[in-house]
Amino acid sequence: MSDPATLSRDARIAARLNRRYAAERRFKALGFVAVLFSALVLAFLLVTMTANALGGFQRAELRFPIDFASGAMTVDPAQLEGANAMQVLEGAGLKDVVAFAASQSLGDAGAAELPDGAWREVGEALIDDPSRLGGTFQAALPASDDLAAALRKDGQPQLRGLADQLAAQGKLVTAFDWGFLSRGDATGPQDVGIWGALKGSMLTMLVTLLLAFPIGVLAAVYLEEYAPKNRWTDIIEVSINNLAAVPSIIFGLLGLAVFLAIFPNYRSAPLIGGMTLALMTMPVIVISGRNAIKAVPPSIRDAALAVGASRVQTVFHHVLPLALPGILTGTIIGMARALGETAPLLMIGMRAFVASPPDGFTSPATVLPVQIFLWSDEIDRGFVERTSAAIIVLLLFLLVMNGLAIYLRNRFEKRW
Amino acid sequence: MSPAIPILLALALGLIGWLAARSRAWAMRKAVRAEGGELHSLPNYHGWYVGLWAVVPALAFAAVWSSLSPNLVLQQVLSDPAAQGLPAFGIQRDAILAEAQALAGGGGATGFQKGSAALVEPFRAAMHTYAVIGLIVTLVLGFAGGAFAYLRLRPHFTARTRVERAVMVGLLAASLVAILTTFGILASLLFETARFFSVVSPVDFLFGTHWGPDPMSEPSSVSGDRYGAVPLFWGTIFIGAIIAMAVAIPLGLMSAIFLTQYATPLLRKWMKPLLEILAGVPTVVYGYFAALTVAPLVRDFGHMIGVASASSESALAAGLVMGIMIIPFVSSMADDSIAAVPQAMRDGSLAMGATKSETIKKVLIPAALPGIVAGVMLAVSRAIGETMIVVMAAGATARLTANPFESMTTVTFQIVAMLTGEGSFDHPATLSAFALGMVLFLVTLALNFIALRVVKHFREAYE
Structure with missing residues (x-):
């Protein structure tokens, strides 16, 4: 220019x-x-x-009819009422019947891709409804991991022809896998389920909540309402603020060195995991609890004291109920963080392969994030999808918890 | 017998005591009021007083007993003739005992160890004996405590004062848990670190440049030259403090500036929760994302620009994803510090004719700088303590290199690797995890301490 x-x-x-x-x-x-x-x-x-x-919520299924009416197997339906119905069916040769029906319909090569334990699903269906013994049952059983990989154009090349052929006949299909939400861990991606980890997470979270919530709230009440201003109170405050910032893996080291030394038999139990996570969650609850209590105006306290309430009554009858929504919001956020935590639980041994869902606070368990970590190490391509499915389940839980926290905050929190 | 049974029984006793004392107090109140008097405390407080006396001693005993009784059981089993056949010491003896105990406790365990079957019966008998003793003493204590308190109830009994005193003790105890936890962390780290330093000298550990512990080696033949942690410190700093911050500081700061200074209320209302979601995603999900999606992209990019050594586990992939994870953290800290700058400074600058961006760059950010720096320090302390992303995406090889496409390992990765490996608990390789944990703890503590002080001073400066 x-x-x-x-x-x-x-x-x-x-x-x-x-x-x-x-x-x-x-x-x-x-x-x-x-x-x-x-x-x-x-x-x-x-x-x-x-x-x-x-893909992770689905599995490859082999579909073929099983003709029970032809009399290859004789089972009295009344025997299927008891607890050992599966043994009855096994004794009657259900496994062979299923294998025979599979080779009839799918050919020998196809039947070979039916996993060993798959007949149990037929057994469960029969126990559910013994009248199926009188007719032809349309079985939909999981295919082997190799065949499932072949169906995804993956894995061994020689199986892909078989997979294409069975798929073209409609005998090999991918279907929604309800069992994913109800089974425990397994070695192959076709058989894994998330229920074991989910139950472990719930038990662990319950322990965390039962320990961290009362301790956190009581500590917050003490520090905000009663604590005299002195050195001790300062030390408590500093240690709470520091604990909130300590890396989570350090809590795992603490759990390993202290809790597992006290309870050596409870390695990888939800009890120990919950205790470790409780120490991590408690500072979060204390800090949010103090803010919520601080937000209650002094006039409430003055009014209660003026009509003759004691200091304990003032807090427990008036201040705490008003602060509760804020405390609960902080608690849920702290619990959501604990639910997604992995590293400290690896430290205390919650990384073992646990096939059956835990049946108590002291039995070996795994939790959802650790399960995700373990599956992410697997090489089979099927595990990639399963891992992602588990992640989606975990994220949904977190979404629900955070949504609840936001709802509580908006619904009950008062601006004074 | 489940340990829950004594606890439930103690609680049931407490409930009975509460109900009985309350109804007694109601009756007393009726009698006293007929004479024109009044109870010192409300009937509920009499109930709580008796309930506490029934529950607290019994529960305290149950807790002590449950940690004591396994040893007593073991003593009794070992004095049993069937225990004479056990090997004198060592792992096998422990394995047999543990298995016999598991078998005796039920729960579907199966016996593999030779000789465990013979011990099942003695174990079962001993467990039964001590469980019954514990239960009886718990019940007696609960009953005695409740009865003692119940007999003290009078119209002028100061039940409320006493209950409130107990409440205050409970509150104080709850707030001491935090100190106890800090103390526990320090003590356990110090103890194990001291054991580690008795084998490997601290100088070798802190300044050595070769890291390659072998957990399977003979513990006595361990030498310090395999425990040089400098490559780990470098990896941690490179991933957490350099790469991650190179992503998080500009993006977090600009997000905070945009959301507080420019965004319309509607946009802010939607974008702020979105950043919070980013902060709420579990680290294991980020780790999986880094390993599955980001790492291959980074590797291909490395090959494309001619870095032949680009590996599928790279410091860059881990650092990038960690930076993304930290964005919301930096953003909210910057948000707070900018909001703390007095309105008068902003107004003054705008009144002189400066544009908004000039005001931000030349007035707000310099004024908020101490707060922003403190926020970055907190973010660094979070990044170097982050575990899952590096475990899943950064790799296991300890290297002293500045090439971000190579795999690199960090302090947290090695803690996990050493403690989840095959080595025994007493091996220096396992103990080194605690020494690394100690370093990590002290560094994050120092960062947080300084940052919080800076923030405090900065707040006071503008108030």
Whole structure:
């Protein structure tokens, strides 16, 4: 353009203003890009997980009819009432019947891809409804891991022809796998389920809640309402603030060195896991609890004291109920964090392969995040989908918990 | 017998005591009021007084007993003739005993060890004896406590004062748990670290540059030159404090500026929770995302720009994802510090004709800088303590390199690796995890301590 020196003063000012406004727009756009980037990363993460998870909620099933009416197996339906019905069926040769029906319908190569334990699913269906013994039963049993991989155009090449052929006949299909939500861990991706880990998580969270909530709330009440201002109180406050910032893995070291030394028999039990996570969650509850108690106006306390309530009555009858929504919000957020925590639980041994769901607080268990970690180490491509499905389940739980916290905050929190 | 039974029984006794004392107090109140008087405390407090006396001693005993009785059981079993055949010491003896105990406790265990079957009966008998003793003493204590308190009830009995005193003790005890936890962490780390340093010298550990512990080696032949933790410190700093912060600081700061200064209320209402979701995603999910999606992309990018050594487990992948995880944290800290800058400073700058971005860059950020720096320090302390992302995406090889495409290991990774490996608990390789934990604990503590002080000073400066 033209030489700036020849321009009038007004034009120079206008040019400079334009430059400054352009810088302003660039800066604003930069900020928008930063926020957009976070949003896109989140969307990308959720989309990849969900896309993978769709396959993880499904399994490859072999479908073929089993003719029980032809009399290859004689079982008295009354015997299927008892607790050992499965043994009765096994004794009657159900396994052979299923294998025979499979080879009739699928051919020998197809029947070979039926896992050894698959007949048990037929057995469960028969126990559910013994009248099925009188007719033809349409079995839908899990295919072997290799065949499932072949169906995904993956794994051993020689099985892909068989998979394509069975799929074309409609005998090998991918179907929604309800069992994924009700089984325990297993060695192959076709047989794994999430219920064991989910139950372990629930038991662990229950222990955490029962320990961290009362201790956290009581500590918050003490520090906010009664604690004298002295050295001890300062030490308590400093240690709570520090505990809230200590890396979670350090709590795992504590659990390993202290809790497992006291209870050596409860390695990888929800009890120990819950205790470790409780120590981690407690500071979060204390801090949010103190804020909630601080937010209750002094006039409430003054009014209670003025009509003759004692200091304990004032707090427990008046202040605490008003602070409760805030405390609960903080508790749920702390629990959500504990639910997603993995590292401290690895430290205390919750990484063992546990096939059956835990039946108590002291039996070996695994939890959802640890299960995700363990599956993520597996090589089989089927585990990628299963892992993603488990992640989606975990995220759904977290979403529900956080949604509940937001609801509580909006519904019950008072602005004074 | 389940340990829950004595606890439930003690609680039931407490409930009975509560009900009995309350109805007695009601009756007393009726009698006293007929004479124109009044009870010192409300009937409920009499109930709580008796209930506490019935429950607390009994539960205290049950807790002590449950930690004591396994040893007593073991003593009795070992004095049994059937225990004479046990090997004198060592792992096998422990294995047999543990298995016999598991068998005796039921729960579907199966016997593998030779000789455990013979011990099942003595175990069962001993467990039964001590469980019954514990139960009886618990009940007696609960009953005695309740009866003692019940007999003390009078119209002028100061039940409320006493119950409130107990409540205060409970409150104080709850707040001491935090100190106890801090103390427990310090004590356990110090103890195990001291054991580690008795084998490996602290100088070798802190300044050595070769890390390669072998958990299966003979503990006595361990030498310090395999325990140089400098590569781990470097990996931790490189991933957590350099790569992650290079992502998190600009993005977090710009997000905070945009959301507080430019965004419309509607946009803010939607974007803020979105950032919070990013903060709420569990680290194991980020780790999986890093390993499955980001790491292959980073590797391919490395090959594309001609880095032949680009590996599928890279410091860059772990650092990038960690940075994304930290964005909301930096953003909310920056948000707080910018909000703490007095409105007058902002207004002054705008009144002089500065544009919004000039005000932000030349007034708000310099004024908020101490707070932002403190926030970054807290973010660094969180990043270096982060475990799952590096465990899943950063790799296991300890390297001193500045090439972000190579795999690199961190302090937290090695803690996990050493403690989940095959080595025995007394091996220096296992103990080294506690020394690493100690370093991590002290560094995060120092960072947090300084950061909190800075924030406090900064707040006071503007108040």
